[in-house]
Amino acid sequence: MFQKTVGFKIFFWVFLIMIGFFAFFPQLWMISTSLKPESEMFAFSFFSYFDLSNIVRVLSDSTFLTYLRNGFVVAIASSLFSTVISVFAGYSFSKFRYRGRKSVMALIMVSQAFPQGLLLLSLYPMMQKIGMLDKLPSIVLAYVALTLPVGTWTLKAYFDQVPVSIMEAARVDGSSEWRTMFQIIIPLAIPGMMTIAIYSFVWAWNDLLYALTLISSTANRTLASGMVFTFTGEGGNDWIGMMAASVVASIPVAAMFVFLQRYFIAGLTAGAVKG
Amino acid sequence: MNRSSRNHALMGWILILPALTVFVLMILYPFVNSILISFTDRNLIYANAQFVGLENYRKIFSDINTLKLIWTTCKFVFFSTLGPFFIGLIWALLMNQKFKGSEFLRGVALVNWIIPGIAIGFLWSWIFNGDYGILNALLVKLGLLDHNVIWLGGKSTSMLAVVTARTWQMFPWYMAFIMGGLQGVSAQQCEASRIDGANNFQMFIHVVVPAIKPVLTLILILGAIGNLQHFDLINVMTGGGPERATSTFATEVYKKAFKEYSLGRSAALGVVWALLLSVFSGFYLKRIQED
Numbered sequence: 001m002f003q004k005t006v007g008f009k010i011f012f013w014v015f016l017i018m019i020g021f022f023a024f025f026p027q028l029w030m031i032s033t034s035l036k037p038e039s040e041m042f043a044f045s046f047f048s049y050f051d052l053s054n055i056v057r058v059l060s061d062s063t064f065l066t067y068l069r070n071g072f073v074v075a076i077a078s079s080l081f082s083t084v085i086s087v088f089a090g091y092s093f094s095k096f097r098y099r100g101r102k103s104v105m106a107l108i109m110v111s112q113a114f115p116q117g118l119l120l121l122s123l124y125p126m127m128q129k130i131g132m133l134d135k136l137p138s139i140v141l142a143y144v145a146l147t148l149p150v151g152t153w154t155l156k157a158y159f160d161q162v163p164v165s166i167m168e169a170a171r172v173d174g175s176s177e178w179r180t181m182f183q184i185i186i187p188l189a190i191p192g193m194m195t196i197a198i199y200s201f202v203w204a205w206n207d208l209l210y211a212l213t214l215i216s217s218t219a220n221r222t223l224a225s226g227m228v229f230t231f232t233g234e235g236g237n238d239w240i241g242m243m244a245a246s247v248v249a250s251i252p253v254a255a256m257f258v259f260l261q262r263y264f265i266a267g268l269t270a271g272a273v274k275g
Numbered sequence: 276m277n278r279s280s281r282n283h284a285l286m287g288w289i290l291i292l293p294a295l296t297v298f299v300l301m302i303l304y305p306f307v308n309s310i311l312i313s314f315t316d317r318n319l320i321y322a323n324a325q326f327v328g329l330e331n332y333r334k335i336f337s338d339i340n341t342l343k344l345i346w347t348t349c350k351f352v353f354f355s356t357l358g359p360f361f362i363g364l365i366w367a368l369l370m371n372q373k374f375k376g377s378e379f380l381r382g383v384a385l386v387n388w389i390i391p392g393i394a395i396g397f398l399w400s401w402i403f404n405g406d407y408g409i410l411n412a413l414l415v416k417l418g419l420l421d422h423n424v425i426w427l428g429g430k431s432t433s434m435l436a437v438v439t440a441r442t443w444q445m446f447p448w449y450m451a452f453i454m455g456g457l458q459g460v461s462a463q464q465c466e467a468s469r470i471d472g473a474n475n476f477q478m479f480i481h482v483v484v485p486a487i488k489p490v491l492t493l494i495l496i497l498g499a500i501g502n503l504q505h506f507d508l509i510n511v512m513t514g515g516g517p518e519r520a521t522s523t524f525a526t527e528v529y530k531k532a533f534k535e536y537s538l539g540r541s542a543a544l545g546v547v548w549a550l551l552l553s554v555f556s557g558f559y560l561k562r563i564q565e566d
């Protein structure tokens with residue numbers, strides 16, 4: 001795109017180094033700190049140690065393991081439900097014409113701008129009333145709802161690319177609408193479904209606000225909110241422990257992302273750009 | 276209406292039903308109900324609530340802290356949107372050069388965005404730590420500071436700290452969208468403007484920016500909505516302090532409801548927050564309908 005003039009080369013290298021340092025040094029600092037022995041916590045050494053005992057210490061803590069397990073349960077459940085519901089809704093929005101369709105679509109889209117904190121003020125008493133406070137399904141349900149707008153719109157964008165003629169050909173062949181959907185159309189949207197599955201997983205894994213409020217007992221906490229409780233007060237100065245826990249909490253989403261990056265970026269940006 | 280088109284519409288509704296149920300139950304009802312709560316003196320712990328009319332709103336608008344809250348929120352949204360936007364834009368232009376390793380660098384940068392906010396909050400609290408943080412150590416060593424700065428404890432520096440962390444988290448997100456937009460820039464047009472004698476900068480301003488303008492507008496709107504909602508980093512790094520210096524609607528509504536238990540006051544504040552957000556969602560709707 002650009003001509004490689006001297007000016008461009010200077011621009012390129014200056015920003016590559018500056019932004020590169022800003023982006024990557026903190027990542028490395030987190031990892032480096034987590035690998036230090038406790039006695040070296042305040043030394044400014046950079047990758048001089050490779051001490052896995054902090055990671056082991058975090059992973060052998062039974063409370064942390066409970067958080068970790070709950071985190072996975074909630075993230076996987078949210079991911080599954082969110083994807084299935086979004087596929088149906090996205091297909092409906094894309095290929096069906098009925099009264100009220102456009103209003104429902106707009107409403108779901110706009111709801112992204114409803115303040116999550118405001119919703120919580122009603123969700124808390126509601127969950128309390130139906131006895132779901134401090135139960136994992138309460139936050140799963142919340143995450144499914146909160147990931148729904150991006151989910152439906154991204155999958156709608158996928159279905160929009162499927163020509164109606166495919167559906168018509170299937171109809172002519174005598175396939176019912178439901179069979180056409182499950183056997184022909186949905187398989188075509190698998191990349192889009194992967195995108196939403198990852199998106200919802202990451203949302204549920206990372207969320208703090210809902211996990212912090214709707215869950216109140218140690219046994220039911222997810223990882224992100226659990227870490228808040230582990231490292232406040234007394235634990236607030238255990239920087240090595242905090243970095244070790246942060247590394248452990250980051251690995252599942254980072255690894256998933258590295259392997260599935262292609263689906264993710266293309267899918268999400270396509271959904272948002274095309275609307 | 277014939278039978279098959281009725282069946283068609285029915286199937287459309289059946290497919291949307293699960294999503295609609297979750298949506299109504301978990302988003303629409305709570306939204307409306309929270310607005311109603313804002314007209315009561317409802318408490319998080321005691322169930323009985325009285326209708327108090329506009330009392331909560333009167334209190335909010337006679338409180339000097341509310342003005343400060345709006346101002347702090349705007350500051351946070353402004354800097355945390357434009358900071359990562361420009362860094363993301365430059366990084367996208369660099370990565371778009373497709374040099375050896377560019378794909379790797381793009382992927383690793385995106386890790387910032389994907390990892391939990393709690394991890395990012397811990398990391399930057401550690402970097403900004405006043406006594407033992409690496410930032411102070413580096414700046415003192417380079418001679419830029421002669422003493423340690425208590426970044427998270429200072430009224431002006433705490434905002435800088437959370438905005439920096441948020442910028443670090445979000446710039447790869449802007450980059451991803453901008454890189455998508457750059458793919459649609461026509462090489463021929465770039466070539467043509469070069470033949471007309473434009474230099475790199477002129478070509479960027481007159482060819483590239485107009486071509487990616489829809490994406491740029493979209494991410495600025497979505498980015499601002501995201502920042503107006505943002506809770507994690509502020510809550511972890513400063514909790515809104517010191518002395519409300521980083522207190523935004525997201526942290527204040529949470530605090531009022533779940534630390535001070537006054538749901539009514541918190542809801543009224545939340546409604547003001549929603550109005551602020553509706554400005555941006557208005558832009559967003561308009562932008563979608565233009566397509």
